[in-house]
Amino acid sequence: MKVKYFAWVRERIGKAEETVEPPADVRTVSELIAWLTAQGDGYAYAFEKPKVIRTAIDQTHVQPDTAIAGAREIAFFPPMTGG
Amino acid sequence: MTAIVTVRVQREDFDTAAEIAALSNGRTDIGAVVSFSGLCRGNDHETPISALTLEHYPGMAEAEIMRHAEQAMARWPLQGLTVIHRFGRITPGENIVLVVTASSHRQAAFEAAEFLMDYLKTNAPFWKREETEDGGSWVEAKGHDDAAAARWAK
Numbered sequence: 001m002k003v004k005y006f007a008w009v010r011e012r013i014g015k016a017e018e019t020v021e022p023p024a025d026v027r028t029v030s031e032l033i034a035w036l037t038a039q040g041d042g043y044a045y046a047f048e049k050p051k052v053i054r055t056a057i058d059q060t061h062v063q064p065d066t067a068i069a070g071a072r073e074i075a076f077f078p079p080m081t082g083g
Numbered sequence: 084m085t086a087i088v089t090v091r092v093q094r095e096d097f098d099t100a101a102e103i104a105a106l107s108n109g110r111t112d113i114g115a116v117v118s119f120s121g122l123c124r125g126n127d128h129e130t131p132i133s134a135l136t137l138e139h140y141p142g143m144a145e146a147e148i149m150r151h152a153e154q155a156m157a158r159w160p161l162q163g164l165t166v167i168h169r170f171g172r173i174t175p176g177e178n179i180v181l182v183v184t185a186s187s188h189r190q191a192a193f194e195a196a197e198f199l200m201d202y203l204k205t206n207a208p209f210w211k212r213e214e215t216e217d218g219g220s221w222v223e224a225k226g227h228d229d230a231a232a233a234r235w236a237k
Contacts, residue, residue, distance in 0.1 A: 004140070006138060006140055007138055007210035007221055008206065008221050014211060021159075021164060027207060040137070042212065043227070052110070056140070056143055058198070059140070059142055059143035059146050059147075060143075060146075061147075061206065075140060075143070075208075077140070077208060077210065078210060078221065079206075079223075079224030080205060080206065080207060080208055080209055080224065081210050081211045081221070081223070081224050082108040082119055082137065082139070082180070082203055082204065082207045082208070082209025082210070082211070083168075083179075083180055083200060083203040083204035083207065083209070083228075
């Protein structure tokens with residue numbers, strides 16, 4: 001699946017998007033965050049406070065317990081500050 | 084006449100008067116137009132700011148604003164609304180965001196404009212980075228913005 005990062009999540013990981021293939025036992029958004037956290041120092045820094053991180057699946061806001069099955073694009077970002 | 088809903092996410096500036104005219108010209112069923120403009124300030128409390136850079140999530144930004152525009156249309160008797168949100172580097176005094184709502188009477192137009200702005204702040208995927216003398220930093224989300232959006236939930 002394609003994963004996108006924005007704002008300081010993007011800066012800490014050092015890339016705007018990538019394709020990842022997590023193992024089958026990674027089923028929810030929070031499980032995906034935990035798996036990504038173990039992929040390197042930048043990921044650990046970006047996800048050091050997982051409760052702060054917001055997630056969208058296929059461009060719609062979702063919750064940490066949302067299943068990721070079937071997702072084409074998952075985005076992680078800080079709380080939004082537009083307007 | 085049919086309602087006109089316009090949502091644009093763009094780098095370039097916008098003309099507030101022209102956007103209001105586009106919504107209301109040639110119609111006789113609109114009695115109230117409310118517009119809100121969000122501008123770039125030259126300071127954050129005591130800290131001078133030389134510019135803001137707005138990052139956004141292309142595709143989702145438009146989709147999320149449109150979802151809230153449709154909610155506003157369903158919730159209030161509006162003749163039309165326009166939302167424009169800029170991205171990229173914006174200097175103090177420049178426009179960032181515009182919300183225009185049109186209705187037969189003022190209450191719906193006022194409320195819908197406030198609803199749209201409250202949700203834009205907390206749900207539209209935009210992130211502001213401030214440029215200051217020390218370099219720069221990402222703007223932190225504010226709790227009072229969450230509270231402002233939450234009061235519309237019911």
